[in-house]
Amino acid sequence: MGGLKEVRERITSVSSTRQITSAMKMVSAAKLRRAQDAVTRMRPYASKLKEILENVSSTVDASDGGVYASEREVKTVLIVAVSSNRGLCGGFNANVSKAILKAIDEDFAGKDIKVLAIGKKSAEFLTRRGLEVIETHNDVFDALNFEVIAPIAEGIMKGFVDGTYDRVEIFYNEFINAASQTTVREQFLPVAPPQHSSDSKRTTDYIFEPSKTEIVLDLIPRSLKTQLYKSVLDSLASEHGARMTAMHKATDNATEMLKQLKLTYNKARQASITNEILEIVGGAAALEG
Amino acid sequence: MKVEIVTPDVKVFEGQARHVQLPGAKGLFGVLENHASIISTLIAGKVKVEAADGDLHIFNITGGVVEVNSNKVIVLAEKVL
Numbered sequence: 001m002g003g004l005k006e007v008r009e010r011i012t013s014v015s016s017t018r019q020i021t022s023a024m025k026m027v028s029a030a031k032l033r034r035a036q037d038a039v040t041r042m043r044p045y046a047s048k049l050k051e052i053l054e055n056v057s058s059t060v061d062a063s064d065g066g067v068y069a070s071e072r073e074v075k076t077v078l079i080v081a082v083s084s085n086r087g088l089c090g091g092f093n094a095n096v097s098k099a100i101l102k103a104i105d106e107d108f109a110g111k112d113i114k115v116l117a118i119g120k121k122s123a124e125f126l127t128r129r130g131l132e133v134i135e136t137h138n139d140v141f142d143a144l145n146f147e148v149i150a151p152i153a154e155g156i157m158k159g160f161v162d163g164t165y166d167r168v169e170i171f172y173n174e175f176i177n178a179a180s181q182t183t184v185r186e187q188f189l190p191v192a193p194p195q196h197s198s199d200s201k202r203t204t205d206y207i208f209e210p211s212k213t214e215i216v217l218d219l220i221p222r223s224l225k226t227q228l229y230k231s232v233l234d235s236l237a238s239e240h241g242a243r244m245t246a247m248h249k250a251t252d253n254a255t256e257m258l259k260q261l262k263l264t265y266n267k268a269r270q271a272s273i274t275n276e277i278l279e280i281v282g283g284a285a286a287l288e289g
Numbered sequence: 290m291k292v293e294i295v296t297p298d299v300k301v302f303e304g305q306a307r308h309v310q311l312p313g314a315k316g317l318f319g320v321l322e323n324h325a326s327i328i329s330t331l332i333a334g335k336v337k338v339e340a341a342d343g344d345l346h347i348f349n350i351t352g353g354v355v356e357v358n359s360n361k362v363i364v365l366a367e368k369v370l
Binding site for chain 1: 296298299300315326327329330356359365368
């Protein structure tokens with residue numbers, strides 16, 4: 001029974017895999033905390049901006065969204081796919097890509113589809129599916145901050161204004177908590193008219209400078225940039241969360257496997273010892289006889 | 290009055306202040322205690338905050354928006370240099 005050696009080798013290999021997955025889990029946990037902090041840090045800015053925008057537009061004509069709000073016949077759709085550069089994070093990247101394919105099937109059949117990918121994984125997947133990926137931003141995750149994302153958002157807005165795209169949608173994983181993410185689809189352009197908060201009765205009597213319309217026009221690009229930034233931050237936090245969960249499960253599985261292998265190994269070892277004893281006893285008995 | 294200066298990445302300043310000077314779209318303007326409620330866009334320039342303890346803090350912003358309401362000044366700046 002040559003099983004012993006093979007089992008020993010498998011034990012070594014599984015336990016080193018287990019070491020790697022558990023290290024990756026630790027790393028993701030640390031990165032997750034940082035990504036979560038970034039989400040928390042941008043929240044005051046985003047919520048205040050939204051509040052001001054709602055406040056201002058509650059009294060201004062809702063149709064007054066300017067060039068970014070113009071609804072027109074949709075010929076070209078730009079899909080912004082936010083994924084990650086690395087795998088080993090469960091269904092994280094596949095979910096984004098699947099949601100995109102579904103949306104194309106259901107809503108954009110026959111339209112000209114272009115893809116702007118943030119993160120390598122969905123870019124690779126969608127290219128294989130024959131979609132035209134016009135831009136890929138893989139390096140934003142190296143040092144993620146607002147200034148890295150703002151130019152991308154500006155580029156998209158410019159493309160919308162000059163008619164290159166008629167509709168822009170973002171697909172990303174929204175961060176709920178470390179263990180769960182949901183893939184969401186958000187309309188980016190044209191901007192949906194800001195929701196008038198229902199409790200607009202409490203509105204203070206503000207002085208507006210220069211004028212409400214101009215403030216709205218100034219704020220919309222800012223809020224668009226913030227929206228994209230939020231998606232990327234959420235996606236990054238989700239990625240680490242997803243990887244942490246995936247690696248946790250992998251570590252658990254490896255532990256379970258090690259247990260089984262050790263059992264097999266010990267059984268084989270005992271069997272071989274028993275055999276040896278039997279042989280010795282048999283040999284001794286033959287000599288005496 | 291309370292002053293906050295926030296960017297998408299970080300809260301740059303938070304504290305009590307006596308006076309804030311802002312680069313409004315229609316020109317520089319100052320905010321003192323009990324200023325009327327105002328929302329104004331800001332252009333690139335300096336935000337000067339005279340803190341309650343007399344310290345002067347200066348921030349170079351690239352533009353943004355400010356809301357003043359019931360003695361609370363919130364400056365949303367896209368970037369602080």
